Amino acid sequence: MGSAGTRVTLVDVASASGVSPSTASRALHGGAGVREELAFRVRAAAESLGYQVNQQARSLRRGRDDAIGVAMEDFTIPFFGRIVAVVERAAHARGYGVVITCAGSGRSEEEAVEPLLSRSVSGLVVATGTRGAPEGYLADVARRLPVVQVDAHGPSEISDAVGIDNVAAGRRLTEHLIARGHERILFVGSGQAASTVVLRARGYEAAMSAAGLSSRTAWLGYLPTEAAALAARALTEAGDVTAVVSGVARVTMGLLSAKRALGLRHLAVVAIDDLAGADAFEPGLTVLEQDVEDIAAHAAELLFDRIGGYAGPPRHVQVPLQLIERGSGELPPSPALAPDRTTAPTS
Structure with missing residues (x-):
């Protein structure tokens, strides 16, 4: 049985019963293609571990509420709020409610999707x-009800998807x-x-390699409160960099705070979002800039098409990007980017 304060997950049940997470999910939710002996073993493992299966989730195939679920990474990031x-x-215009869950920074889809299935x-x-959801988990969910992936890495074989070309953005x-x-x-x-950010880093590396330049990457964490300190450390350790690419909005503010604190007025900065x-x-x-409202509108349209009965192959919508030049990315390389003490904070 799970220890106090530890939530038992589908992965735990699958491991205890010796099956894949997708098979465990089908066994617990009444999916097809699971032998009775195997289903019994999975249910026994779930009961032993204290894994809770809402009875409504067992009837997903028989009847569903007039509500859709939105599983997001982090409520505090403006992208997801928009x-x-x-x-x-879009949902309310069609008479549907919306149930929202948050996975938490850097965690898997399962953490956010499981509570929605119970509704x-x-x-x-x-x-x-x-990244990090059990292999086949989201694919199994998509076989049981319509799913649209937003901020997707690219075309999906399991569901409709909407997003940008993350590699191209970094490049x-x-x-x-x-x-x-x-x-x-x-x-x-x-x-x-954060798989989308990893893809953007890959685009950065491709551009640097094509130009015969060396890549330098720093990971600043998922907490905005830590980003400024980690950015300051990265800039100090990098020493001679003349420009920075920020791959995600959650670290951009920390980067700009560090730039100001270090007095790096001539450091060029460009950012995604x-x-x-x-x-x-x-x-x-x-x-x-990615058109977040356009991404969300496409996602809603694709989802309600599926709910309305569309049964075609998975579709992928790639939303274009717009470069907005405001000056920070147009600064020329500074011959010496030592901290400018005239702007650095005094102790």
């Missing part, structure tokens, strides 16, 4: 942007800096569990 706002409007929702928008911003003469460029991201007040910085922040 996704939810648009999806909610017998009619479909799911999954916007976690992370485009890096090439923007290289075209202005920068050679010592640092990439900063949250962490390697816009920030509120980005044009108020001096210089203004150059960003590669």
Whole structure:
């Protein structure tokens, strides 16, 4: 049985019964293709571990509520809040409610999806942007009800998906800096569990390699409160960088705070995703902006198509990006980027 304070997951049940997570899910939720002996073993393991299966989840195939679920990574990130706002409007216009769960930074889809299954929702928008879900888990869910993946890594074989070309995004911003003469460029991201950010780092590395330049990457974590300190450390250790690519909004503010604290006025910065007040910085922040409202609108349309009976193959919508030049990404390489003590804070 799970220890106090530890939530038993589907992975635990699968491990205890000697099957894959997708097979365990089918056994617990009444899916097809599971032998009775195997189903009994999985249910026994679930009972022994104290794994709770809501009875509504067993009847997903028989009847669902007039509600959809949205599984997101983090409520505090503006990107996800904007996704939810648009999806909610689309759902309410069709007479559907919305149930929202949060996986938490850098965690898997399972953490957010499981509670939604217990609510017998009619479909799911999954916007976690992370790796780490059990192999086959989301595929099994998509066989039982409509799923749309948002901020997707690319076309999916299991469900409809909407997103940007993350590799191209990282490459485009890096090439923007290289075209202005920068050679010592640092990439900063949250962490390697954030698969979209990893893809953006891959684009950065491709651009640097194509230009014959060395890559430098720093991971600043998932907590905004830590990003500034980790960014300051990364910039100090990098020493001679003249430009930085920020791969995700959650670390951009920390990066800019560190730049200011260190007095690096001439450090060029470009970022993926816009920030509120980005044009108020001096210089203004150059960003590669994805149309979040367009992404969310496509996600809602795809989901309600499926709920309405569309049964075609998985569809993929790739939303274009817009480069907004405000000055920070257009700074030329500084011959000496030592901290400018005239702007550094005094003790």
